[in-house]
Amino acid sequence: MKRLLLITERFAPDVGGLARSATRLVGTLCQLGVVVDVVTWSRYLQQGEVLPPESIDGKSRIYRIGLYRNWDMTMPHTLNVLEWLHSCWHYDAVWGHYVFPSGFLATWFGGMQGVASTVSARGNDIDKEMFPPGDFARLQWTLQHTQVITAVSADMSRKIQLLSGRDDVLVLKNAVDTEVFAPQSAVGEISRESLGIAPEEVVLGFCGELREKKGQQFLLNALTTVRNQRPACLLIIGEVRASQEFALQVYATQHPEHAQRIIVTGHLPDTQVVAAHLQLCDVYLQPSLWEGMPNALLEAMACGCCCIASDAGGIAEVITHGEDGFILPRSQLHKLGEAVLECLTMPSTIKSQITQAARDRILKKYSIAQEQQRLQIVLDRLLKNQR
Known part of the structure; x- marks a missing residue:
């Protein structure tokens, strides 16, 4: 051995x-x-x-x-x-x-x-x-x-x-463990209500340790853009790096009402609980400035999330734009909010095809x-x- x-x-x-x-x-x-x-x-x-x-x-x-x-x-x-x-x-x-x-x-x-x-x-x-x-x-x-x-x-x-x-x-x-990260509900205790998410709110999701390289400012800007059009919240499944908390404080000063709709779960060591939170997301966002191959994006796709990501690193090897998710060039990340609004207006049949294709991609290659x-x-x- x-x-x-x-x-x-x-x-x-x-x-x-x-x-x-x-x-x-x-x-x-x-x-x-x-x-x-x-x-x-x-x-x-x-x-x-x-x-x-x-x-x-x-x-x-x-x-x-x-x-x-x-x-x-x-x-x-x-x-x-x-x-x-x-x-x-x-x-x-x-x-x-x-x-x-x-x-x-x-x-x-x-x-x-x-x-x-x-x-x-x-x-x-x-x-x-x-x-x-x-x-x-x-x-x-x-x-x-x-x-x-x-x-x-x-x-x-x-x-x-x-x-x-x-x-x-x-x-x-x-x-990805595709049995844990799957579209069905994994943990019954996790619900929109338990997290304080209103029935009419759109859930924008991010998973991991939020920091600058993950596109923190673009996530905040997207929340502002979307909330100017319809009720929405930003669900951070994980933590905000301590060095980046000041950026959230500045955002809260500039946009106090929007900042109240940022929900941070804290570190979740149980992968089934992480999966249950991902299943609540209407759109999953990965606006990274640079990347390797983000675990969180693969897990979100395995959960059947509709994903919008940058073209950083290996992300373009995971998502084929318009087939199993959407790619936004790093030079266009300031338009992330507009991309989310466009995604939300997709017919449900098209969205279902894309999210099923996303899971199939993970099952086939990851x-x-x-x-x-x-x-x-x-x-x-x-x-x-x-x-």
């Missing part, structure tokens, strides 16, 4: 798509018969503290390490923990989920220990880290020296090829079973690189 060491900055119950994808990835690897030990960091522990391992499936474990204030302390300490774990378990390979810091540490540790490494590029780690104040040299070194690279979209794969000069990048798409097949290819290539 193969044993894998996976390093990730976030893991359940942490917030965000990175934690969701890492948690799902580990579950799928375990199903493939791989023993996975996860090393992740926590802001809620004492600096350098290492918690006793948590069991995942009786064989795999999670090790949580307390972050120092700076990476120049966190990374050397983490390497000490990795060396200790490797001396105990003798890993066959090491996986870095996200290029920095996880991918860099995985590549360096793998090289020092003679263990094959792989790096999973997700989104911000390429689109953001290649620009200042990101460390371009460290990014490029990691991409050039790891044995196997996976990218979450074909768009990201092309960027990695340009940065690294490699032509062997594997596309490992995100996947299922857990397909992720297993792609992961097996990654594992086969990775383990061939054992030194």
Whole structure:
């Protein structure tokens, strides 16, 4: 039985798509018969503290390490923990989920220990880290020296090829549990009434951690445009990043009545509850400025939501405009509200065709079973690189 060491900055119950994808990835690897030990960091522990391992499936474990204030302390300490774990378990390979810091540490540790490494590029780690104040040299070194690279979209794969000069990048798409994320009602306790949504209100949905890169200002502007024409609310299924709360306060000052119709659920760790909230959305919005392959959009499509998204990153690989959703170019995101109003006037028969096509797209290309097949290819290539 193969044993894998996976390093990730976030893991359940942490917030965000990175934690969701890492948690799902580990579950799928375990199903493939791989023993996975996860090393992740926590802001809620004492600096350098290492918690006793948590069991995942009786064989795999999670090790949580307390972050120092700076990476120049966190990374050397983490390497000490990795060396200790490797001396105990003798890993066959090491996986870095996200290029920095996880991918860099995985590549360096793998090289020092003679263990094959792989790096999973997700989104911000390429689109953001290649620009200042990101460390371009460290990014490029990691991409050039790891044995196997996976990218979450074909768009990201092309960027990695340009940065690294490699032509062997594997596309490992995100996947959705289509039994949980489905059109039918999942949790009876969740209703429009329980959230304070009026019967006549249109529900504009967004899922995840709301912040600037997700198009926060365009969401607020869209709410204003729609509410000037008809009753509506903005349902944020997740949290607002602390650094972005000021933008909401400014909006509340400028548009107090509209701001009262922003509903923030807070972090929802139960995926069935997330699905139940998505099922309440009349239109799901993903006006991202840059992206990898957003889990939330895939989940909304699987739930049969009518989706309007930007053309950032791999989104255009998921949605075919007018067939299973709608694409709004990033240069036109100021027209998001108008696009929502147009979507709401669609005949119900056309909307049903689009939402069914959206779910069919996810079932066909983004299922857990397909992720297993792609992961097996990654594992086969990775383990061939054992030194």
